[in-house]
Structure formats: C-alpha cells, structure tokens
Amino acid sequence: MISIKASTRQRRIIELLLDRKQEITAADIAAIVGTSTRTIHRELLEIEPMLEAGGIKLHKIAGLGIKVEADPESLASFKAEINRNDPLEYSADERKILILCRLLDHDEPVKLFALAAGLRVTMPTVTHDLDELEEMIAKQGLILVRRRGYGVEITGPETAKRSLISLLAHNYLDDSDVFGQFKDQTVVHPVTAELLRMVGKASFMKLEQALWELNDEWRSTLSESAYTRLLIKLSVALTRIGRGYLIASGSDIGDAPRDDRFLNRLLAALMLQLPEEEKQYFASLIAQAEEPDDALLIYQGDMPVIETVTLLIRYVQERIHMPLLQDRSLAEGLIQHIKPAFQRIRDGIAIRNPMLVPIKKDYGRLFSIVRQGVNELVHHLEVPDEEIGYIVMHFGAALERLKQFPRKIRAVLVCTSGIGSSKLLAVRIAKELPQIELIGHYSWYEAARLPSSQYDLIVSTVDLPLEPDQYIKLSPLLTREETSKLRSHIEGTTLKKLAPADNGEGDTGEQTPLDRLMLLQLYSAEILRLLDGFRVHDLTVKRDETKLESLLPEMIALLGRQDTSENGDKIAAQLLARERQGSLVIPDTELALIHTRSEWIRDPLLALYRYNEPLLMSEDGSSAARQILMMLGPLNPGKYALEILSEISAMLLLPDTVEALTSGDTSSIKAFISHKLELYIKTKLDWRD
Incomplete structure (x- = not known):
C-alpha cells in the first residue's frame, strides 16, 4: 500500500486529473484551483512521482494539455488511498467547517492547541478562523466561548446547534453527497465525510425510505428542495439524539400543531421512542415543511x-x-x-x-x-x-x-426505492437538457399505472420489462456520453413516435383532445372568474396621507365583496405584515404589488389602484408607488387558481406588463392579461395552432 502525502491543492489537482477522460490544460486547472499556471506546473513536479508510485502515468501533450493513463484497478486503488490519507493542509473554508463540526460535536471546551494540531496549522491561524466565525455563530443564536486556559466551545440551545449543522449541510453538501450510495467511504473528501457524519448518512437514508413509504401523498405536496431540507433536519436530530444531545426539558420549541397519528407512524417505522420535547421538535420540523407560503408569488426574493x-x-x-x-x-x-x-x-x-x-x-x-x-x-x-x-x-x-427540440419532452423518472438515485439523475438532466420537463419521480409500480398520454419518455436507473423504444436506462451521474445517448434517443425514437399520424385526426400522441379541452375548461374558469372582478380604481389622496397603512381600508372596501368587507381589518393586517418583509415595488417603475393568502378570502381577487401622489411603501420612505396591484387568494387555493395567480405575478417582471398596468384602462388590461394567459395555457398544454 502506497502512502500519499499531498497538500490540499495537490489533492485537488490530482482529483481533477483522475476524473478527466480528456486532456485538461494547466490554465484550466489553475482556474478551478485558484492559483497561477506557473504554480500548477511546479505542483505537477511533486505530483508526478506520487502518481508513478501508484502505477499511473502522467502525460503532458503539447497543444492539448495534461492527461493521466492507468488501468482501472490502479486508478480505483489510488483514488481510495489518496482519500484515505488526510491532506497535509486544508483551505481556510475547509478549516472553518471542520472547526464548527468539532465544536458542535462536543459539549465541553476543546483546547486551542488540539484544534490546531488536528488541522495541522498554527494556533494563531485557528484564532483568526474563530474571529471570522464568531459573527456567523452569533447569527444562529449561539455563543462562541473563548477563554485562556479554558478552551473553545459553542454554547446555546440544542435546537440552535441542530439548525447550524443543518445549515452547513444544506450549503456545503451536494444532492449527490446526501442521496448517493458510497460503497467505499474512503473516496469521500474529509470535509464531506465529516458533514455526512454530523448529518448521519444512515439516519438520512432510513428517514428517506420511511417517509417515502409512509405517506407518498404528503411527500408529493413538498418541493424537492423542501423535502431534502426536511430530511436533513430530521436526520441531524436523530443523529444528535443518538449521541446523547437532547433538547432540555422546558425548552421553547414553539407551538406547532401536532399530527400525532402521522408522527407516531413515523416513529414506529423508525422503531424510535422520544421524550415529549423531542416529539414536539419533530412535529415543528414537519409543520414548517408543510406550511403553505403566505405569498402568491412563485418566488420569494426581496x-x-x-x-x-x-x-x-x-x-x-x-x-x-x-x-x-x-x-x-x-x-x-x-x-x-x-x-x-x-x-x-x-x-x-x-x-x-x-x-x-x-x-x-x-x-x-x-x-x-x-x-x-x-x-x-x-x-x-x-x-x-x-x-x-x-x-x-x-x-x-x-x-x-432557445434551441429546443421541436416540442417539449415530458419525462418520468423511475427508481426502485425512494428518490435517491432518480434525484441525482434529475439534477443532471435539468442542467444538461433543460428542454426536458421532468414531471415526477416514481417507482416502477407507480409508473406502470400512469396513462401513457401523461408522459413521452421513461428514464430509469434500472432495467425495466419494456420494449427498448419505451424507455432509456441511464446512470444517476449522467455522463457526457449518456447525455448524447439521451439526446439521440429523443431525436431518433421518442420524437418519431410522437409525430402526428397522417390520419386526418390531428392526434398528437400527447393528451387526447378531450384531455386538453377539460384542462382548458379548468384554467379558463379560474381566469374568467378572476378577470370578471378586476377593476382599475383611480383615487386621490391628500399629501399628508400617503402611507399605505392609512389607505388599505378604503382599498379593500372598494373590492365590494362580502368576505373582504367583513374581514377588512384582518386582511389589511396580513397585507401589511407581508409588505414589511421587503419592498414590493417593481424595479425602475412606480408600480407595486401587495399580496397575501388568507383564511378570510373566499375566492381569488385582483385589483389595480392608481393614485395622484406616490404612496410610501416603506417606513423610511425609500420606496414609493403610484400604481398598486392588489392580489388576494384563499389560504389554500386550488391548483389551477394558484398557478394562474403565480403566472400573473411572474408577468410583472416583463416591461410590457408594467406598461399595460401603468397606462391601460380596465378593458385593455383585461385584454392584455387574457392574451398573456392564453399564451401561457397553450405552452402549458403544448397546444399548437
């Protein structure tokens, strides 16, 4: 067995070379490593003997770049060995993550020299790292304690420590790290391995399988990112509990509603019994994941x-x-x-x-x-x-x-258990072929029962009992060769199958005409109901009454509906609470959007208000608007209503929408929105003229 002593930079260079099938230039290596080309050439002089000791040849090809050559067994053995050996040095960012993991994993002080020795740096270097970490730790509701002769520790509520670990995992780990199946843990980067240990890889996969089998309908209501965040938080909690770090009795965990039936089923599936505080903590995590967004926008940026x-x-x-x-x-x-x-x-x-x-x-x-x-x-x-x-x-x-296939391709992803392998593949497909619409992750049992009109192609990570033209098998990592294979399969097989038959019926092979008419009816009903109540209100305000807060009651009263009239104060309070989260004035305009979803609203509403004077949209007067678009919806609107409202809110980023709302009258704005939504529905239903 060879012993490899490489610095972090040398390890990164070696990893780049081992992972490349084609040549890579020294300039390209320098760009990703963050150093000069001259430094790369100098490092290669030390790297080459390490590779040769492992049976790997380093080729430097003039005009093309650098490439390694070895048999598969030597490559695999060398990769395992280089990851088995700790690097001689870590980058500053890697050191900070390892320091946080070390401190969060101990409930007693850690000596400064012990931290420095473990990271192979000097104590002043660790002190500097701690200086830079202190503010971030404080933002998480924790305290970094440093005293001479005492050591270093992070103190604070157990819930805050779990949140910080979850934050580190969410920000640093890739989906391939948390969902991937690592048969040999020695090939994982030390920082990745430490974070996976803090999350608890085994707990994560056990939770993922339990949630998948326990309540697929509940899981399907969450976005992929929300589902992954929930899994990480629950897994961190399980791992901390297993190591004896429990939430203290009487801790303030909030008063999230408890669905004890679902929670008990989950705990039973995990064969776990928890103290009351931990059960409440689990309930709060699940409730936060389920909580509907109070906004109607499809994005939640300031x-x-x-x-x-x-x-x-x-x-x-x-x-x-x-x-x-x-x-x-x-x-x-x-x-x-x-x-x-x-x-x-x-x-x-x-x-x-x-x-x-x-x-x-x-x-x-x-x-x-x-x-x-x-x-x-x-x-x-x-x-x-x-x-x-x-x-x-x-x-x-x-x-x-802008250079898509002739039509969008609706793909179903199939895996044998959970969303692990298919999630990796989904991420890669979204990056490499964004014109493919991924309509869902399914087990083979579920996919086999989907009507063929709902999808164009099945992509699987396993062999399926289907004809070759019905599906394509790919690895979760989707290599460059497989990307080309997928594109060729779509162009040579899928699109030909979907081409309309020359039978005079105009059947496109997608939704049936009846399917499309039914969907059109559902979308149209929501649009007509929304636009039927739309009005433009031209209003005058006094110069000393230009704050939104003072004008909201009149604005809500003008809606002229019983549900809004009876609960006007409550709706106004919700609108103001949403507005205080950040200015909603559209950039470079005098148009603002105010919106909320409320239990006091029966049906979706849309109204435009124009004022003779700018209204102040912030406490400090830094933003103002003459036109205000109010969008209101029920707390749990139907799928099609929410989709239409979200589409209208997204339209506000387009200059022609702003122009229409700024200068048009009620009829012309209705016509404009109708035209835009007609185009949206045609695209959504892939309905060609």
Whole structure:
C-alpha cells in the first residue's frame, strides 16, 4: 500500500486529473484551483512521482494539455488511498467547517492547541478562523466561548446547534453527497465525510425510505428542495439524539400543531421512542415543511434581489443580443438561486462548483459577460468565480431553451426505492437538457399505472420489462456520453413516435383532445372568474396621507365583496405584515404589488389602484408607488387558481406588463392579461395552432 502525502491543492489537482477522460490544460486547472499556471506546473513536479508510485502515468501533450493513463484497478486503488490519507493542509473554508463540526460535536471546551494540531496549522491561524466565525455563530443564536486556559466551545440551545449543522449541510453538501450510495467511504473528501457524519448518512437514508413509504401523498405536496431540507433536519436530530444531545426539558420549541397519528407512524417505522420535547421538535420540523407560503408569488426574493436579477439579465441580453428578459424561467431561477447564494457568501461559507472548468470552457464569453455584469451591479459582495459559474449555468439553460427540440419532452423518472438515485439523475438532466420537463419521480409500480398520454419518455436507473423504444436506462451521474445517448434517443425514437399520424385526426400522441379541452375548461374558469372582478380604481389622496397603512381600508372596501368587507381589518393586517418583509415595488417603475393568502378570502381577487401622489411603501420612505396591484387568494387555493395567480405575478417582471398596468384602462388590461394567459395555457398544454 502506497502512502500519499499531498497538500490540499495537490489533492485537488490530482482529483481533477483522475476524473478527466480528456486532456485538461494547466490554465484550466489553475482556474478551478485558484492559483497561477506557473504554480500548477511546479505542483505537477511533486505530483508526478506520487502518481508513478501508484502505477499511473502522467502525460503532458503539447497543444492539448495534461492527461493521466492507468488501468482501472490502479486508478480505483489510488483514488481510495489518496482519500484515505488526510491532506497535509486544508483551505481556510475547509478549516472553518471542520472547526464548527468539532465544536458542535462536543459539549465541553476543546483546547486551542488540539484544534490546531488536528488541522495541522498554527494556533494563531485557528484564532483568526474563530474571529471570522464568531459573527456567523452569533447569527444562529449561539455563543462562541473563548477563554485562556479554558478552551473553545459553542454554547446555546440544542435546537440552535441542530439548525447550524443543518445549515452547513444544506450549503456545503451536494444532492449527490446526501442521496448517493458510497460503497467505499474512503473516496469521500474529509470535509464531506465529516458533514455526512454530523448529518448521519444512515439516519438520512432510513428517514428517506420511511417517509417515502409512509405517506407518498404528503411527500408529493413538498418541493424537492423542501423535502431534502426536511430530511436533513430530521436526520441531524436523530443523529444528535443518538449521541446523547437532547433538547432540555422546558425548552421553547414553539407551538406547532401536532399530527400525532402521522408522527407516531413515523416513529414506529423508525422503531424510535422520544421524550415529549423531542416529539414536539419533530412535529415543528414537519409543520414548517408543510406550511403553505403566505405569498402568491412563485418566488420569494426581496425586491433588491429581483432588481439585481432584472438588471443582470438586461446587461447580458444587451451584449449577446438574445431575448432573455422574456424568459420567465430564467428570472425565476436566478431569483431563487441568488438570494441564498449571496447569503452564504456573506456568512463566509465556502461555495463549491466542480463544473467550473467545463463551464468556463463551454461558455467562455458568457462567463466573462456575467462576471463583468456582477462586478458592475453587486458592490457589497465579492462574488467568487464558483458562484459566477452557477449563475452562468442559468443563462446557459436559457440559451438552450432557445434551441429546443421541436416540442417539449415530458419525462418520468423511475427508481426502485425512494428518490435517491432518480434525484441525482434529475439534477443532471435539468442542467444538461433543460428542454426536458421532468414531471415526477416514481417507482416502477407507480409508473406502470400512469396513462401513457401523461408522459413521452421513461428514464430509469434500472432495467425495466419494456420494449427498448419505451424507455432509456441511464446512470444517476449522467455522463457526457449518456447525455448524447439521451439526446439521440429523443431525436431518433421518442420524437418519431410522437409525430402526428397522417390520419386526418390531428392526434398528437400527447393528451387526447378531450384531455386538453377539460384542462382548458379548468384554467379558463379560474381566469374568467378572476378577470370578471378586476377593476382599475383611480383615487386621490391628500399629501399628508400617503402611507399605505392609512389607505388599505378604503382599498379593500372598494373590492365590494362580502368576505373582504367583513374581514377588512384582518386582511389589511396580513397585507401589511407581508409588505414589511421587503419592498414590493417593481424595479425602475412606480408600480407595486401587495399580496397575501388568507383564511378570510373566499375566492381569488385582483385589483389595480392608481393614485395622484406616490404612496410610501416603506417606513423610511425609500420606496414609493403610484400604481398598486392588489392580489388576494384563499389560504389554500386550488391548483389551477394558484398557478394562474403565480403566472400573473411572474408577468410583472416583463416591461410590457408594467406598461399595460401603468397606462391601460380596465378593458385593455383585461385584454392584455387574457392574451398573456392564453399564451401561457397553450405552452402549458403544448397546444399548437
């Protein structure tokens, strides 16, 4: 057995070389490692003997780059060995994560020299790391205690410690880390391995299987991200409980409603008995995951984030001359991504992007444009290239949508247990072929019972008892070769099957005409009901009464409905509470959106108010609006109603929508919204003229 002593940088270079089938240049390696090309060449001089000792040959090919060559057994053995040996040094971000894990895993002080020795750095280096961690720890409701002769520890409520561990896991681990099946734990990066230990990999998979089997209908109401976050939080709790870290009696856990029947079934499936405080904690996590959003927007970003995204899309659009502002998916995806990503940067949490080098190579010009745009628009943060890479992926997906297949492809993902392997594949498909619409994860038993009209293609991670033209088998990692295989299968088999037969019936092979007519009726009923009550109200305000709070009662009264009239004060309070979470003035306009979902609202409502003077939309007077679009919905609106309301809110990012709401009358605005929603329904139903 060889003994490998490599620094963190050398390990990263080796991992890049071992994972590449094609050549990679020293400049590309330097870009992802974050150093100079000269340094890479110097490191390669030390790396080459390590590789040779493991039976691996390093080839340097002029004009092409660097490549390793070895038999599969030698490669596998070397990968296992290099990960089995701790690196000689960790990066600053890796050190901070390991320090947090060490302190959170102990309920007594840890000596500073012990931390330094474990990380192979000096005590002043650890002291500097702790200085940078202190603010982030405080934000989580915990205290970093440091005293000479005493040591270092993190104190505070057990619930806050669990939240911090969950935050680290959510921000640092990939879906492939938490859902992937690692047969050999020695191939996992030490930091990843430590976080997986804190989460409890075994607990995570056990929970995932239990929740999947226990209540599939309940699980299906959660988004993929919400489901994963819940699994991580529950798994962290189980792991902490197993190590004896319990929530103290009398702790304030909140008063989340308890569904003891579901909770008891879950605990029985896990063969677990918990103290009352822990049961309440589990109930609160489940309740938070189930809690419906009080907003009607399909994104939940603050307006500064929305403004940054809008300006960035406009910046890129002007330089590549492509109609990106019309792509609602691009705006929504960036809004949902950038807010938590920027928060991670503010918190000093490392951002990994293993795709950075291929992104720079495949989208070099786009990367440069996005980099320049972020530099010009984001002044309060230093955004690393890793994050720019993720942003570029959103733009790259938008460009791919402009050269889609002749029609969208609805794909069903099949796996044999849980969503583990299929979730990995879903992430890869979304990145590589965004024109494929993933309509759900199913077991083979479930997929076999789906009407064929509801999907075009089955993608499976296992062999299925079907004809070759009915499905395609792929690995969860979706290699470059498999991406080409999937594209070829769609173009050569799936699309040909879906081509309309020349039988005069016009059957497209998707939904039947009756299916489409029924869906059209459902969507149309919601649209007509919403637009029938839409009105534009031109109002005058006094100069000393320009605060939204003072005008809301009159605005609600003008709706003229019994449910709003009887509960006007309560609805106004909910609107104000939502508004205080962040300004809702559309960037570069005098149009604002106020919205809420309420138990006091019977049916969805839409109304536009125009004032002769700007209304103050914030306490400090920093934002104001002359036009206010009010959107109200029931606490639990139907699927189609919520979809229509969400689509209208998303339309506010489009300049022509703002223009229509600013200058049109009631009839013209109704016509405009009707036209936009007609296009939306045609796209949704894939209904071609």
